[in-house]
Each structure stands twice: as structure tokens, then as C-alpha cells.
Amino acid sequence: xxxxxxxxxxxxxxxxxxxxxxxxxxxxxxxxxxxxxxxxxxxxxxxxxxxxxxxxxxxxxxxxxxxxxxxxxxxxxxxxxxxxxxxxxxxxxxxxxxxxxxxxxxxxxxxxxxxxxxxxxxxxxxxxxxxxxxxxxxxxxxxxxxxxxxxxxxxxxxxxxxxxxxxxxxxxxxxxxxxxxxxxxxxxx
Amino acid sequence: xxxxxxxxxxxxxxxxxxxxxxxxxxxxxxxxxxxxxxxxxxxxxxxxxxxxxxxxxxxxxxxxxxxxxxxxxxxxxxxxxxxxxxxxxxxxxxxxxxxxxxxxxxxxxxxxxxxxxxxxxxxxxxxxxxxxxxxxxxxxxxxxxxxxxxxxxxxxxxxxxxxxxxxxxxxxxxxxxx
Numbered sequence: 001x002x003x004x005x006x007x008x009x010x011x012x013x014x015x016x017x018x019x020x021x022x023x024x025x026x027x028x029x030x031x032x033x034x035x036x037x038x039x040x041x042x043x044x045x046x047x048x049x050x051x052x053x054x055x056x057x058x059x060x061x062x063x064x065x066x067x068x069x070x071x072x073x074x075x076x077x078x079x080x081x082x083x084x085x086x087x088x089x090x091x092x093x094x095x096x097x098x099x100x101x102x103x104x105x106x107x108x109x110x111x112x113x114x115x116x117x118x119x120x121x122x123x124x125x126x127x128x129x130x131x132x133x134x135x136x137x138x139x140x141x142x143x144x145x146x147x148x149x150x151x152x153x154x155x156x157x158x159x160x161x162x163x164x165x166x167x168x169x170x171x172x173x174x175x176x177x178x179x180x181x182x183x184x185x186x187x188x189x
Numbered sequence: 190x191x192x193x194x195x196x197x198x199x200x201x202x203x204x205x206x207x208x209x210x211x212x213x214x215x216x217x218x219x220x221x222x223x224x225x226x227x228x229x230x231x232x233x234x235x236x237x238x239x240x241x242x243x244x245x246x247x248x249x250x251x252x253x254x255x256x257x258x259x260x261x262x263x264x265x266x267x268x269x270x271x272x273x274x275x276x277x278x279x280x281x282x283x284x285x286x287x288x289x290x291x292x293x294x295x296x297x298x299x300x301x302x303x304x305x306x307x308x309x310x311x312x313x314x315x316x317x318x319x320x321x322x323x324x325x326x327x328x329x330x331x332x333x334x335x336x337x338x339x340x341x342x343x344x345x346x347x348x349x350x351x352x353x354x355x356x357x358x359x360x361x362x363x364x365x366x367x
Contacts, residue, residue: 023255043258048281051251054243055281058255058263061216061239080251082244090241173285177258186260189288189348 002137006100006159009139010071011036013098016143017067021059021180024169025052025072027107029100033071034169040183044169044176050080053097057087060095063184067094067146074101074115081124087152088129094149097125098142102161110161125154198227201359204334205292206231209264212341216241216256216263218249224294224360225266246271247278254287262345265291269313269354270306279320282350289322289350290341299357302365317352328356 010032014022023043024033029052030044043059045051056070077084077099087095103116115121125133136142136155145153170176178188206228209217217232218241219225232240243249249265256263267275272293282289296303297310314324323343327336336353343349 021259045281047284048251048278050247051254051278051281054248054251055255055258057241058216058218058252058257058261059259060255061241062256062259062261080248083248083251085244086241086248086252090239173281177285177287180258181260184260189345 001158003102003158003160004137005162006032006102007035007164009100009157009159012139013069013071013143013146014039016139017069017146020067020069020146021063022069022071023052023056023059025049025070025076027073027076028163029072029076030169031164031167032100035164035167038169040179042169042176043180046169046171046173049076050083052076053080054083054086056095056097057083057090057092060092061090064092064094067096067149068092069146070095070097072097072099073106074099074103074113074121075105075107077121078114078119084125084128084130084154091152093151095151096142096146096153096155097130098136098155098157100157100159102159104161106161106163122154122156125156130154199330199359201330201333202227205337208334208338208341210235210238212338212345213262214264214341215239215261216252217266218243218252218263219266220246220249220268220271222266222268222294223363224268224355225292228266228292246274249291250275250278250281250289253289254281254285257287262288265289266293267291268294269296269310272313272316272352273309276316276320279322283321286348287350288344288348290344291322291352292337292355293352294355294360295357297357300362301357302363314354322350322352324352324354326354326356328358330359333359
């Protein structure tokens with residue numbers, strides 16, 4: 001299997017979809033998104049494992065005219081795996097879930113995850129009813145789906161187990177939330 | 190899909206939907222319960238509201254946070270057994286100070302037939318409070334509208350996190366034989 005460099009993939013994807021709203025799952029996916037350059041349309045999770053996809057779903061329903069992307073890892077997505085069924089049922093055309101899959105729980109010492117022990121996430125997503133689920137090794141193809149907003153879409157991106165230097169996004173969730181809402185011209189509450 | 194004939198919903202359930210709709214709620218995420226059935230039905234038939242069926246309640250905590258991030262008011266409906274499923278996900282609410290409104294139908298109390306509902310039902314209020322969520326409770330059908338409406342104001346006007354427990358007596362005895 002052709003495994004990609006996670007940082008290069010995320011940097012290329014975010015550059016190709018500059019107006020997309022992006023939610024990142026805890027751990028390396030949040031570091032990857034921040035390393036690609038902070039923008040107020042980024043929302044970084046540092047906890048609440050399993051939240052990336054369902055949080056992006058609520059956001060996508062609230063902002064139907066914007067492309068919304070959840071970028072997360074295999075472990076984070078596995079913990080919220082049922083949310084793929086919830087997304088399939090809600091059918092938000094503007095939501096793309098991108099899973100960076102190295103087959104391991106990177107943050108806790110590289111223990112093997114289910115995806116290197118038999119789980120096929122594309123088959124899982126399709127089984128849940130996300131018909132546009134595919135192996136997204138071509139970043140241009142993933143970006144095209146994000147911009148087209150004819151989803152929901154699930155892109156499975158096999159990556160190497162390399163651990164690039166940590167790039168730590170802000171940990172102040174209130175500040176990140178308020179910046180994000182301000183970028184949408186929304187008040188704090 | 191065939192429409193199923195159903196008796197008129199209790200007035201207090203109709204009042205809950207009215208409060209949510211008039212309160213500008215645009216997403217209703219839920220794991221079903223009989224006590225939420227009217228609101229769920231209305232959520233799916235109202236073109237201004239997204240009804241979001243969940244596979245597990247913790248997804249709903251993230252969905253309503255995402256809705257707020259995008260400028261919409263949302264509410265999570267569940268029964269008491271689902272509250273324990275949400276515990277770690279509640280950290281999202283405190284960390285980002287998301288407004289949060291959940292309506293919880295209680296099990297494991299009034300005339301409960303199924304003892305398996307007991308443990309989580311008895312721990313529901315404390316589980317919310319352990320995670321920093323304010324709990325209000327209503328058992329009188331005449332007070333449901335005001336209680337839910339006041340909670341909605343607390344949440345969306347003052348940015349609070351509030352759970353409304355709908356006592357099992359409101360729903361009444363469950364018929365086990367059919």
C-alpha cells in the first residue's frame with residue numbers, strides 16, 4: 001500500500017481548500033493541521049476522543065454553504081465509529097471526513113490499532129451508508145470532493161508511522177471557539 | 190414509509206417542541222425514548238429543523254457543540270441510561286464553554302419494571318453534576334413548559350450547561366404485556 005507523509009498531505013489539502021472549515025481530532029491530526037498554518041477556520045480538539053466527526057457534522061448542518069472537513073486519525077475515528085452511521089443518516093452534502101490512518105495509536109506509544117489488525121475503514125464507511133468512501137491518496141481528488149459539496153464523503157488516507165516534530169495548537173478551547181465563531185461573524189454567545 | 194396511527198401526544202410533549210422551535214433550536218440530536226417521541230417526530234417533519242439520530246449519546250454532545258460553533262442552537266434528547274455514555278465527552282463543553290441543553294427522560298424510578306434501568310437512573314443527576322452541568326428536574330406536567338423554557342434561556346442567553354430531567358411519572362407506567 002502506498003503510504004503518505006501525513007504533514008505533506010494535510011498541508012497540501014488545506015492549501016487546496018482555503019475556505020473550508022476544518023475540525024481536527026486529538027493527537028497528531030491536530031498537530032498536522034496546526035503545522036500547516038493556523039487559520040481562524042480551524043478547530044483543534046485536544047481531548048473528547050471520538051468527537052471530530054460528529055462535531056464536524058453539527059457544524060456542517062449549521063453552515064450548509066461552507067465546505068466542512070474533519071481531519072482525524074484511525075484511533076480517534078474508531079472511538080466514534082458510530083458517527084459514520086449518524087453522518088450517513090443526516091447526509092450533509094458539505095462534509096468530508098478524512099482519516100489519516102497509520103494503523104496505530106501514535107500518541108500512546110504506537111500500539112497497533114484495529115486498522116492494522118483487519119478493520120477496513122472504507123468498507124466500514126460504505127457499510128454505514130457513506131457511498132462516496134474511497135482511498136484518498138490523491139490529494140487533488142480529496143480536495144475536489146471537499147469543494148464540490150456533494151457528499152457526505154469519507155477519505156481514507158494511509159500514512160506512514162513517522163512521527164514528525166510536534167506542532168502544538170492553542171490549548172485554550174474557549175479562545176479557539178471564539179476565534180472560530182468570530183471568523184463566521186458570530187458573537188461569543 | 191407507512192404513517193403509523195398514533196394517539197395524540199401528551200400536552201407537555203407538545204409544549205416542549207413549541208419551546209424549542211420558538212427558542213430558535215435548529216438541530217435536535219437524539220437517541221430515542223417514548224417520552225421524546227413527539228419532539229422527534231416534529232423535528233423530522235419541520236423543514237426548519239434537522240433531526241439527527243445518533244448511534245450513541247456522546248455523539249450528540251459533539252453534534253450540538255459543532256452546531257453552536259457554526260451559529261445554530263441545538264439540543265440533545267436522551268434517556269437517563271445514555272448519560273453515562275457521555276461523561277468524557279462532557280469535557281468538550283467545559284473546555285470550550287459551549288452552551289449546552291439536554292432533555293433527559295428518566296428511567297429507574299417511578300413504577301420501574303426493569304431493574305437494569307436502576308443503576309444509571311440513580312446516578313444520572315450526580316453524573317451530570319460531577320461534570321459541571323447544572324441539573325433541573327420536573328415531575329409535574331403543568332411545569333414542563335416553564336422549566337424547559339427557563340433552561341433554554343439559561344443556556345442560550347447566559348451560555349450555561351443545563352440538563353432537564355423529565356421525571357418518569359410524566360411518562361407514566363410502561364405497559365410490558367402486548
